[in-house]
Amino acid sequence: MLAKGVFVEDYMKLSIREYDVPEPKAGEVMIKTMAVGLCCWDSWLYRGVNAPGPYPYIIGHEGVGVVERVGEGVTGLKPGDNVSCLSGNNEMMCEYSTVPAAGLVKLPDVIDDWAKVVYEPACCVTNLLNITDVQLGDHVVLVGAGYMGLQTLQLLTRASQAGRITVFELREDRRKMAMEYGKDFGNPDCFRVLDPESEEGKKAVADIIAAGGADVCIDFGASDSGFHLADSMTRQAGKLTIGSFHRSDVTFNGTKWHLGGLYVYNLAPMSNPHFKEMCPRCYSMIERGVLEPGKLVTHTAYFEDMEAMDNMFQRACDKGDNYMKGAILFYK
Structure with a gap:
């Protein structure tokens, strides 16, 4: 045909x-x-x-x-x-x-x-959060607030156990959108959106690292610098989830990953042999108004x-x- x-x-x-x-x-x-x-x-x-x-x-x-x-x-x-x-x-x-x-x-x-x-991208985000398994009170760092990052943020602010959320995003328009989702999270002191290249952003990164790192870091930066930023802030035995599709080699500190016992996860559908089951889970969040991919x-x-x-x-x-x-x- x-x-x-x-x-x-x-x-x-x-x-x-x-x-x-x-x-x-x-x-x-x-x-x-x-x-x-x-x-x-x-x-x-x-x-x-x-x-x-x-x-x-x-x-x-x-x-x-x-x-x-x-x-x-x-x-x-x-x-x-x-x-x-x-x-x-x-x-x-x-x-x-x-x-x-x-x-x-x-x-x-x-x-x-x-x-x-x-809904395929929203199912990928659902898969990401299921495999990452954010625990009660976790400090979650999100690097990159584009289409996939903002869907992740919708779920983090409205339907997760995160205790604190810190978002790093270069573009002002996307930072403003991320701030809107922060209103759903509750206490504004527990939610921050920052430009990683600003002085305030650089200080926040340094403070997170000095405090031992975040429990969960999610990379949606789609760049080497975004990946390294997320990696640098992941605590010992913390979770680093790679949401970006990196199209060439990226380097990482093997000593930190090995001796630090990092758990590294991959967003890709191939990471889950039961990926198809993410769709009804995803759609249940859409029906509740928790996940709103269409608005993006x-x-x-x-x-x-x-x-x-x-x-x-x-x-x-x-x-x-x-x-x-x-x-x-x-x-x-």
């Missing part, structure tokens, strides 16, 4: 091409795509980094849509069901996709805004509107225009 998809044609150049969508085999499902989130990973693929092969190639893995057809042996899903793809396909910026049924979870029957139900979607573009898509991909790269999260919509 031929359908159209978004391809990376060359460095920072998109195109629309026809794409042969295979019929679903046993255990597979064909989805009519309604929206696909623009992951930070996609913005790097747009620049040819970690490319799956030579140009051109199709991208996208944060797909949501409607079941079109099901293959032999598929149970629990039927044509017309709204679904989210949590794993199994990295080529979803296409009108139709065929994916393993095992990587799909159902969405509500009625969806008003498909861009706001791109700042940019959308309609499929085949090349100018709008190019602009959104460029903003995903340079973070201009207060970009936080983008999605391609396959409907009007």
Whole structure:
């Protein structure tokens, strides 16, 4: 079956091409795509980094849509069901996709805004906090308050056992957003948002290290400096959780990690063989209003509107225009 998809044609150049969508085999499902989130990973693929092969190639893995057809042996899903793809396909910026049924979870029957139900990243955040296991009274340090960091902060301030939270973020607009979530945490003396490059921020880092470090440090800085900042503030036998997708080598102090007995965790879905179970947990937090990923979607573009898509991909790269999260919509 031929359908159209978004391809990376060359460095920072998109195109629309026809794409042969295979019929679903046993255990597979064909989805009519309604929206696909623009992951930070996609913005790097747009620049040819970690490319799956030579140009051109199709991208996208944060797909949501409607079941079109099901293959032999598929149970629990039927044509017309709204679904989210949590794993199994990295080529979803296409009108139709065929994916393993095992990587799909159902969405509500009625969806008003498909861009706001791109839940795969929120499931990753849910996975992060479950594996990190914040304990009663823990001092949690969050480095980076972008799209993923702010979702993490929503859960930390509204549904965790953290005793204190300290956020380090370079951008003023994101610090302001983080401060808003701090209002949900309770005592303002137990919640701080700082620029790590300011004098106040540098002093706070030094004070945390001098006091022995924080119980939990979460890296969403997406840079070597962010990683090292989180690492430096993790106490002996503390927890360092890597939320950022680092695309090249990063260095760390092996002596500190070994003799300090650090517990190091990874956000990636591959870290949890039961990752699919994160979706109902995640959605329960969304239903309660604890987790609000839809509020962080700042940019959308309609499929085949090349100018709008190019602009959104460029903003995903340079973070201009207060970009936080983008999605391609396959409907009007």
